[in-house]
Amino acid sequence: MGILLGFAALELLAGRFVHARTSTWRDAIIDASTSLVLPLVAIPAIFTAAPHVAELVLPSSEGWLAGLPGWAMFSILLIADDLTQYWWHRLSHTSWLYPLHRAHHSGRYLSIRVVYRNHVVYYLLMPGLWLSAILVYWGFGAVYGIYILLKMSIIIGAHSSVPWDAPLYARFPRLMWMVERVVSTPATHSAHHGLQAEDGITHYKG
Secondary structure, eight states, X not given: OHHHHHHHHHHHHXXXXXXXXXXXXXXXXXXXXXXXXXXXXXXXXXXXXXHHHHHHHSTTOTTTTTTSOHHHHHHHHIXXXXXXXXHHHHHTTSTTTHHHHHHHHHSSSOSXXXXXXXXXXXXXXXXXXXXXXXXXXXXXXXXXXXXXXXXXXXXXXXXXXXXXXXXXXXXXXHHHHHHTTTSOOHXXXXXXXXXXSTTSSOOOOO
């Protein structure tokens, strides 16, 4: 939440948070309500249910992976959470799952306001959240705290309406060419949130 508030403050200071020309009151209500869905509904529900699922899969398994080295836990989380979220997001741009993700693209602006702008079922069915919750139950708690801090910094930063990456692209174009193939940036994510599919980059309507 601190990361989100930090970028919100940055957008407010830059005059890029309200989006008066492209945002409506309906957008504001959707942004505010959906921003509460993940932390107040989806995550508590999944992290409450996941231990029961873990016990069904492997009885008496609480903390059984706690002895793994930190780098191994981090690597497993990259696959179990980040990679599965990548594919879940790609699948959400197909016609049969897009209704769960449509709200994220229905606004005519990109901002940290839309970071969590998805249907609650989009999160409740997200494989990475379930796998992460199970891994936390199995002993990944401390490493997961570091991992999720880094991950959310990247995700929220990529949705920022403040082009903080622009100076980096100008000064280190070759480096940023490599960076954007590993993590999302405001430049790459704003292209994804474009309004026209004909440009060959935007993947807007599934």
